[in-house]
Amino acid sequence: MIIAGIGQGLLWAGLAIGVFLTYRILDIPDLTAEGSFPLGAAITISMLTQGHNVIAATMAGFLAGCLAGVVTGILDTIFHIPSLLAGILTMTGLYSVNIHIMGRANIALTTEKVLTNYLPANWDLNWQTVIIGFLIDIAIVAVLWWYFQTNNGLALTTVGNNPVMSAANGISVNAMTIIGYAISNGLIALSGSLVAQSNGFADIGMGVGTIVIGLASVLVGEIFLRSQKIWLRLSAMVVGAVVYRLLLTIAMSWGINPNDLKIMSAFILVVVIVLPLWQAKLSHHRQLQKYFHQLEEGNTHE
Numbered sequence: 001m002i003i004a005g006i007g008q009g010l011l012w013a014g015l016a017i018g019v020f021l022t023y024r025i026l027d028i029p030d031l032t033a034e035g036s037f038p039l040g041a042a043i044t045i046s047m048l049t050q051g052h053n054v055i056a057a058t059m060a061g062f063l064a065g066c067l068a069g070v071v072t073g074i075l076d077t078i079f080h081i082p083s084l085l086a087g088i089l090t091m092t093g094l095y096s097v098n099i100h101i102m103g104r105a106n107i108a109l110t111t112e113k114v115l116t117n118y119l120p121a122n123w124d125l126n127w128q129t130v131i132i133g134f135l136i137d138i139a140i141v142a143v144l145w146w147y148f149q150t151n152n153g154l155a156l157t158t159v160g161n162n163p164v165m166s167a168a169n170g171i172s173v174n175a176m177t178i179i180g181y182a183i184s185n186g187l188i189a190l191s192g193s194l195v196a197q198s199n200g201f202a203d204i205g206m207g208v209g210t211i212v213i214g215l216a217s218v219l220v221g222e223i224f225l226r227s228q229k230i231w232l233r234l235s236a237m238v239v240g241a242v243v244y245r246l247l248l249t250i251a252m253s254w255g256i257n258p259n260d261l262k263i264m265s266a267f268i269l270v271v272v273i274v275l276p277l278w279q280a281k282l283s284h285h286r287q288l289q290k291y292f293h294q295l296e297e298g299n300t301h302e
Contacts, residue, residue, distance in 0.1 A: 003126040005249030009242030010133025011198055012213065014191030016221065016237040016244075017140060019214030021184040024233075026160040026177060031087035031211055032072045033188045035094030036065040038207040040189025041196030042101040045109060048197075054113045058193050065189020066182040068094060073178030091207075098204055106203040114197040129198055136194065137238045140187065145231040156180055188214070212265050217241040219272040244268065 015037060022030040040061035047057035068090055075086035099105065116128040147153040159166045159176040167173050188210070196202045221240020225232055251264055 001249055001253055002246065003124075003130060005246040006242055007126050007129030007133055008195075008198070008249070009245035010130060010137055010238070011194040012191055012217065012245060013133070013137045013238040013241040014140060014187040014194065015210060015214045016217035016241040017144070017234060018184040018187035018191070019211065020218050020233070020237045021180055021187070023215065023218060024160075025157060026180045026184075028076075028083045028177075028180075029087070030072065030083060030181065030184065032068055032090045032094075032181070032185050033087075033211045033214055034207040034209075035091035035098070036068040036185040036189045036207075037192035037210045038098050038202065038204060039068055039094055039101075040065050040192035041202035041206060042098045042107070042204075043189075044193040045107050045196050045202040046101055046103075048113055049107065049110050051111070054115055054117070054197075058115065058190070058197075061193035062186045062190040065192075066186035068189070069181035069183070069185030070178055072185070073181035076181070077174035077177050095204065102202060102204070105205075106201055108201040109197075115194070116197075133194065136190075140190075141231060141234045141238065144183075144234055148230045152176075152179070209262050209265060212262075212269055213244065216265060216269040216272060217244045219269070220244050223272060223276070 015033065019030075019033060022028045043064045044057045044061040047060055048054060052060075071093075072083075072086050072090040075081045075089060076083045079086075081089070115132050116125065119128045119131060148157060155166070155171045156176045156179060158169075159171060159173050160180070163173045166176070192202075192206070196206070217240040218237060219240070220243050221236035221238070224239050224243065225236035227233060227236075247268060248261055248264060251261070252258065256264065
């Protein structure tokens with residue numbers, strides 16, 4: 001069961017990295033994730049049932065997610081719709097798009113052509129999922145690490161840190177923001193594609209709560225790995241996704257109803273948000289105590 005949880009976490013890591021890009025790099029609350037995640041799943045499963053190659057189907061899911069991100073980015077930057085509302089509008093529109101892609105509310109795989117089939121058939125399915133997920137996550141982290149070393153990637157980071165200064169230095173803030181949206185939602189859709197292949201179906205409701213899952217994974221990852229190095233920050237998102245899925249797996253092994261997993265997700269998110277705040281307050285309180293203690297000792301010596 002632990003191996004299965006790790007495998008699922010590795011498949012969901014793309015969602016965590018995608019949310020990280022908008023939430024931490026661009027400082028944007030993007031709710032497009034709840035539409036782009038099932039979009040990747042819908043396109044991939046639909047193409048596989050029609051006999052297309054699994055790699056082509058997976059990449060199509062990724063590119064569709066990028067397109068969804070572009071739509072949100074245009075609504076945000078060109079039409080000046082607030083980012084939160086822009087994401088909601090795209091997410092709402094994608095509900096109908098996903099229904100049209102699948103032809104119904106859910107669609108099951110009618111073929112065994114999934115990415116794990118590239119591994120020996122006699123290997124355990126859970127280990128196959130772990131290996132495929134790990135390789136894909138390594139590729140994502142490596143490509144993004146390279147990208148953030150380029151002028152374009154550095155410009156994206158600069159726009160997230162200070163858009164006014166970026167514009168003053170000749171960086172197109174709108175273009176970089178749209179690129180950020182596109183990469184983020186492409187990775188989220190890729191995660192949806194991988195999860196759908198693992199589950200064997202795509203469902204219109206599988207995107208519900210994904211933003212909470214993504215945020216929880218981001219915050220959990222930042223608890224385990226704190227660094228300014230981008231490759232470590234990206235790796236932390238993978239760790240966060242795995243730990244988060246393991247927590248849910250352990251909770252289910254204890255007999256928690258699967259219908260309560262959304263509540264569990266919300267609870268984990270509350271904990272990882274509040275815990276650092278309590279730690280900061282406790283640290284500040286201890287520093288004050290130490291300071292006053294030193295003052296008292298100084299007065300005593302006088």
